[in-house]
Amino acid sequence: ASNSEMVDKLEGLLLQWAKQIEQVLTESEQMRKEADDIGPSAELEHWKKRMATFNSLLDEIKSPHVKKVVGVLQVAKSRTLKHWKQLDISITSAANEAKDNVKYLYTLDRFFGPLGKCTPTSMLEHIPSLINSIRMIYSISQYYNTSERMTSLFVKITNQMISTCKAYLYQGVNKIWEHDRNELLKRIQDCTQLNKEYQETFHRVKEKLRESQNERQFEFSENYIFGKFDTFCKRLEKIAYMINTIENLSDLQNVKLEGIEKICIRYQTIVTTTKSKNYDVLDLRKPEFDNDYTEFQYQIQSLYQSLQSYVDSWFEQPLTTERMLELLAKFERIAGDQLDLTEKYLMVLQRYGRDLELVRKLYQKQKDNPPTPRNIPPVAGKIMWARQLFRKIDGPMKILKHKPDILKVAEMKKIIRNYNKVAAVLLEFELLYHRGWCQAVELGRQGLNVSLLVRHHETRELFVNFDPIILRVLYEAKYLYKMGLEVPELVVSMCSHEEQIKDLHIK
CATH class of the missing domain: 1.20.58 (Methane Monooxygenase Hydroxylase; Chain G, domain 1)
Incomplete structure (x- = not known):
């Protein structure tokens, strides 16, 4: 027991x-x-x-x-x-x-x-x-x-x-x-x-x-393994979109245009609201982010619509081609492709086409006796006039030719042809006067090469052998040189002694 x-x-x-x-x-x-x-x-x-x-x-x-x-x-x-x-x-x-x-x-x-x-x-x-x-x-x-x-x-x-x-x-x-x-x-x-x-x-x-086939195969649920990382990266893409949008629009604050203040204040409110959130935007368990992201998109879209209306209002005013392009450059820098500016560029083309015609007529009217600034020598003055007309048509063209969508427009092709014709005439005008001046200097080379001091054949006294044309040549050369035009070496050498030559002339 x-x-x-x-x-x-x-x-x-x-x-x-x-x-x-x-x-x-x-x-x-x-x-x-x-x-x-x-x-x-x-x-x-x-x-x-x-x-x-x-x-x-x-x-x-x-x-x-x-x-x-x-x-x-x-x-x-x-x-x-x-x-x-x-x-x-x-x-x-x-x-x-x-x-x-x-x-x-x-x-x-x-x-x-x-x-x-x-x-x-x-x-x-x-x-x-x-x-x-x-x-x-x-x-x-x-x-x-x-x-x-x-x-x-x-x-x-x-x-x-x-x-x-x-x-x-x-x-x-x-x-x-x-x-x-x-x-x-x-x-x-x-x-x-x-x-x-x-x-x-x-x-x-x-x-x-x-x-x-002898080895075990990787037959695992890839959605289960990688799904969370993919979702995380989608969150990062949204954050990247938000920071890019905020930074791209930040130039709004540097635009000094009448009436844009209200849009700037709305932008600043969006930025402050976005950056002041206290939750962890990288925490996928936080549903607040998706709600805030949707609201951010809505507010930004509304801002772009206001900006579009603002641009439209500017182009209802009489503007020069240069002013139009200046405004378009500002708005493109700020909003990129979020604004529809195609119609505005077509307006620029129409205005620019009129500018080309105006310059062509002005050239025909004034080419024989161009208006030149006071105290500017004649050849340099004529070339300045031609260059001023060229700048008027060249500035806008430099911008327009880098716009692929505009280059496809039939009107643009016509404008390019007109531009090329007017530009060629203006450049030929400059070349003609510059070449003529250089040839005139070469013809007068003998006079420029004579000795500045000579003795009187009877009294044997020294006196200045000075031709007043020399000063006019030097004056012209100085302006042409500053304008980037070629000047004969002899004249360049004389320009370096301009003060001495003037002193001799006075004596």
Whole structure:
């Protein structure tokens, strides 16, 4: 009876241990509750803890105390031992699984540091080795080769990349809007490039595996692995659009035009509202951003509509071609292709066509006796007049010829022909007078070469042999030289002694 009581007590003790072991096994098989942004280092830590737990259980099972209890129950042929042996097998299997998984996950540990500390750019070089190492684990590991576990590992790697990108985007600032536009756009580009390279490398390895049917294939849910990173990059694209829009419109504040103040105030309100938000714009769990982004788009579109109306009102006024182009340049710089300026350029063409005709008629009327400024020598004055007319038609043409859409218009082709005709006539006019002056100087070269000091043939006294034409030649040459026209070397040399020549003339 005493032996029976002892066996009952030992069976009760074994069942108590079994219950504790079952609880550990049950808990280990339950779905792990993890944060949705947890990184791959947590995967290694999980299996290390699991290995420690089951190794500790194995040590307990193999301890002398437990062995004695099991030994007595074996002699007593207790039925509880069958269940105990099954638990022993389960614990041994779980311990072996944890040990094997830790061994393979440790091969990835060298990548976990760079994933957490590198910039997205410097992380790029580690991606091929990382994914190839994962492929090896998938191929040769005994326990970690399930689709579920590999997908979970990839998701954690994706999470870590996103966390690193967030830290990179916030580096040096409290709000990403505090970055200079170019710096922020560069960082956004670095993050999107990381996502692109990550997915491309994954697909290259996947395609390579298809060449070898003996190896396990990468048949994982790509949407589950990469979906979050894609969503993050779409958020970055929206932020890039917002910062580009804000910066492009910032020139509004530098435009000094009557009536634009109200539009400037609306712009400043949009900027202040956007940048004053207190939530983390990179947190995908925050729904506020999408609402604010929609509102931002609406406000900006409304602003562009007001700007379009403002431009329209300016072009209802009588403006010169130059003023029209000046205004269009300002509005293009501010709003780019958000404004419809095609009609305005057609108005410019009409006005410019009239300018060409006006210049042509003015040339025909004044070419024989052009109006020249006072105190300007005749040849230089005529060339100045021709150049002034040329500038009148050349300035607008320099702008219009760089507008591809305008060049396609039939009216523009006609205007180009007229421009070429008028420009050729004006350039020929300049060339004609300049060449004529140079030839006149060459004909008078003998007079310019004579000695300035000569002796009277009777009195033998020195006197200045000076022709007043010399001063007129020097005066003309000085202006022509300043205008960038070629002047004979002899005249250039004389110009350098102009003051001495004038002194001799006075004497």
